[in-house]
Amino acid sequence: MSASQHQPSEARTIGILGAGRVGAAVARQALKAGYDVRIATAKPADDLVLLAEIVTPGAVAVEAAEAARADIVVVAVPLHKYRTLQPELLAGRTVIDAMNYWAPIDGEIGDFENDPRSSSEIVQAYLSGSDIVKTLNHIGYHDLEEDDRAAGTADRRALAMAGGSDDAKARVAGFIERLGYDAIDAGPLEAGRAFQPGTEIFNGSHSAEQMRSILAAEREPSLA
Numbered sequence: 585m586s587a588s589q590h591q592p593s594e595a596r597t598i599g600i601l602g603a604g605r606v607g608a609a610v611a612r613q614a615l616k617a618g619y620d621v622r623i624a625t626a627k628p629a630d631d632l633v634l635l636a637e638i639v640t641p642g643a644v645a646v647e648a649a650e651a652a653r654a655d656i657v658v659v660a661v662p663l664h665k666y667r668t669l670q671p672e673l674l675a676g677r678t679v680i681d682a683m684n685y686w687a688p689i690d691g692e693i694g695d696f697e698n699d700p701r702s703s704s705e706i707v708q709a710y711l712s713g714s715d716i717v718k719t720l721n722h723i724g725y726h727d728l729e730e731d732d733r734a735a736g737t738a739d740r741r742a743l744a745m746a747g748g749s750d751d752a753k754a755r756v757a758g759f760i761e762r763l764g765y766d767a768i769d770a771g772p773l774e775a776g777r778a779f780q781p782g783t784e785i786f787n788g789s790h791s792a793e794q795m796r797s798i799l800a801a802e803r804e805p806s807l808a
């Protein structure tokens with residue numbers, strides 16, 4: 585097969601690490617899009633079963649190890665807990681980093697405060713065997729379930745993605761599109777700096793055209 589014919593397999597199962605505000609919203613939206621959803625916290629699956637039945641009906645409460653075997657794994661845990669994730673479980677997986685470092689809200693975290701890299705690059709270094717794609721961090725958890733639109737709708741919102749693996753980004757793009765959003769590739773993981781807290785993208789809602797233009801201006805400030 586030539587490189588141009590190569591197509592990453594489409595995701596069918598979504599594993600979610602974190603059953604809080606973001607994890608639950610992503611789970612519901614993924615169920616609505618027809619995915620098989622497995623959700624986990626750091627606690628035993630039995631502790632989550634009842635909550636999952638109420639908050640994310642249709643999602644299966646599992647151990648983190650099982651959620652990590654899904655085609656795409658969404659990490660939606662508070663960033664200060666990122667070192668409680670188990671790198672060996674996530675090795676070889678396509679992993680969405682939906683976490684943010686937002687010191688005014690969450691407090692200062694030394695690993696992020698004293699490192700010039702973007703938060704997702706630090707997470708990628710920790711989860712060194714995974715293909716991290718930064719996305720879903722710049723849409724409010726409540727908006728995720730309200731702003732979805734069918735493909736081609738005039739007011740469809742765009743979400744940016746950044747990551748080092750084109751295959752992982754293609755798989756994640758398919759997921760984002762099915763959730764009801766245009767997926768825009770911002771480039772390598774460091775480009776995710778353009779949609780961290782405090783940025784124009786983080787603070788707003790943008791069409792695909794607007795998103796491309798903001799990202800282009802970030803890459804080439806002289807174009808702005």
Ligand SMILES: NC(=O)c1ccc[n+]([C@@H]2O[C@H](COP(=O)([O-])OP(=O)(O)OC[C@H]3O[C@@H](n4cnc5c(N)ncnc54)[C@H](OP(=O)(O)O)[C@@H]3O)[C@@H](O)[C@H]2O)c1
Binds near residue numbers: 663682686
């Ligand atoms: N607020 C927003 O609209 C928004 C939007 C996009 C992204 N974000 C980002 O999303 C992340 C999550 O935010 P949130 O508000 O959803 O947090 P939250 O409501 O506090 O939920 C965090 C969840 O993570 C679980 N957890 C902790 N450590 C874990 C581990 N090692 N493995 C699996 N699950 C684990 C917790 O369960 P246990 O402690 O019981 O294990 C809990 O279910 C943050 O980084 C935030 O900045 C927020």
